[in-house]
Amino acid sequence: DTGVSQNPRHKITKRGQNVTFRCDPISEHNRLYWYRQTLGQGPEFLTYFQNEAQLEKSRLLSDRFSAERPKGSFSTLEIQRTEQGDSAMYLCASSFQGGDQPQHFGDGTRLSIL
Amino acid sequence: AQSVTQLDSHVSVSEGTPVLLRCNYSSSYSPSLFWYVQHPNKGLQLLLKYTSAATLVKGINGFEAEFKKSETSFHLTKPSAHMSDAAEYFCVVTPDTGGFKTIFGAGTRLFVKA
Numbered sequence: 213d214t215g216v217s218q219n220p221r222h223k224i225t226k227r228g229q230n231v232t233f234r235c236d237p238i239s240e241h242n243r244l245y246w247y248r249q250t251l252g253q254g255p256e257f258l259t260y261f262q263n264e265a266q267l268e269k270s271r272l273l274s275d276r277f278s279a280e281r282p283k284g285s286f287s288t289l290e291i292q293r294t295e296q297g298d299s300a301m302y303l304c305a306s307s308f309q310g311g312d313q314p315q316h317f318g319d320g321t322r323l324s325i326l
Numbered sequence: 327a328q329s330v331t332q333l334d335s336h337v338s339v340s341e342g343t344p345v346l347l348r349c350n351y352s353s354s355y356s357p358s359l360f361w362y363v364q365h366p367n368k369g370l371q372l373l374l375k376y377t378s379a380a381t382l383v384k385g386i387n388g389f390e391a392e393f394k395k396s397e398t399s400f401h402l403t404k405p406s407a408h409m410s411d412a413a414e415y416f417c418v419v420t421p422d423t424g425g426f427k428t429i430f431g432a433g434t435r436l437f438v439k440a
Contacts, residue, residue, distance in 0.1 A: 216369070245428070254416050254430035255370070303369055311420040312358040312377040315428065317369030 214238075218304050218318035225294060226326050232290045233321045237306030244287050245315060246279055247303040248272065255303055261287060262309065291323075299325045328353045330419050332431035340439045345389075345404040347434045349417030352398060359400045360418040361391055364433075370416060376400060387411070412438045 217236040225231055237244050242263050247255035258277070259269045263284035273279075276295075281287040291298055301322050305315035333348040351357060358377045362370040374385025381393045391402045400417060417431040 218369075252433075254433050256430075257428060305370075312375070314360055314372045314375050315370075317362075317371070319367070319369045322367070 216304055216306055216316050216318035218302075218321050220321055221319065222322045222324070224324045224326065227294055227296060229294055230290065230292045231294060231323060232288055233302055233304075233323075235287045235289070235304030235306075235318060237286070237304070238316055239285075240308070241306035241316070242284065242309055243307045243313075243315075244281055245305045245307075246287070246289050247305065249301040249303055249320070250299075258289075258302075294323075294325050296325050299323055328355075328357070328419055328427070328429050330417050330429050330431040332415075332417050332434050334434050335432065336435045336437065338437040338439065339407045341409055342406050345402070345407045345411065345436065347402040347415050347417075347436065349400045349402065349431060350398055351400060351417070351419045353419055357419045359391075359393060360420075361385065361389070361400075361402050362416045362418060364414045364416065366413075373402070373415075407436075407438050409438050409440065412436055 219234045245260040246258040249255045257270050258273050259279050261281040264281050276292045279289045301320045303320045305317045307313045307315045329352045331350045360375045361373040364370045373389050374383045376383045376393045384390045389404050414433045414435050416433050420428050
C-alpha cells in the first residue's frame with residue numbers, strides 16, 4: 213500500500229490558464245473522490261468515480277471543471293480558464309465501495325492563481 | 327438530510343492535559359462516523375471510525391470516541407495531549423446506504439501549549 217499520490221503538490225498559474233492535476237489512488241480501491249478545500253474550511257465534495265464511471269458531480273463543479281478516470285485507475289481533474297476563486301487545495305481520496313469504508317487521502321495539490 | 331456540527335472552531339490545551347473535541351451529527355440513516363486529522367499542507371489521516379459494532383471506538387495515537395445515539399454525538403477524546411497532536415480535526419458522516427455522500431464538519435483547530 214503506497215497510499216494515494218497527487219501531482220503536482222503545488223501549481224501557480226495566471227488567471228485564464230488551464231491546469232490539470234493527477235491522482236493515483238490505492239490500486240485496490242474502486243472509488244475515487246475529488247474535494248476542494250479552502251483555508252480554514254473542511255473539504256467540499258466535487259465529484260466521485262466508481263471504477264471508471266463518474267457517478268456524481270457537485271454543483272460546485274462548473275462547466276470549467278472536468279474529471280476523468282480512464283480504465284478505473286488514475287484520475288485527472290482539469291480546470292479551464294482559471295479564475296481567482298479557484299485558488300484552493302484540491303484533495304483526492306480513494307476507498308473501497310461502501311459508506312462504512314474510510315477514505316484514504318492524498319496530500320493534495322495547492323493551486324494558486326495569480 | 328445529513329449534517330455535522332463541530333461545536334468548537336478552536337480548542338487550546340496544555341501538554342499532558344485531556345483533549346475533548348465535540349461533534350454532533352444528524353442523519354436520516356444509520357450513519358458511519360469518522361474522525362480525521364490534518365496537519366498543515368497534508369491530506370487527511372483517519373483517526374478512527376464508528377460503524378455500529380461498538381459505541382466506544384479506539385483509534386490511533388491514543389484517541390478514542392464514543393457514539394451516543396440519544397445525544398447524536400461523536401466526541402473525540404484523548405487522556406493526555408502531546409505537542410504533536412496540534413492539528414485540524416474533522417468529524418465526518420456518511421449514510422449507511424452504501425452511497426458515496428460524505429459530509430465533513432468545518433473542523434476544530436487544536437492548539438497544544440507547552
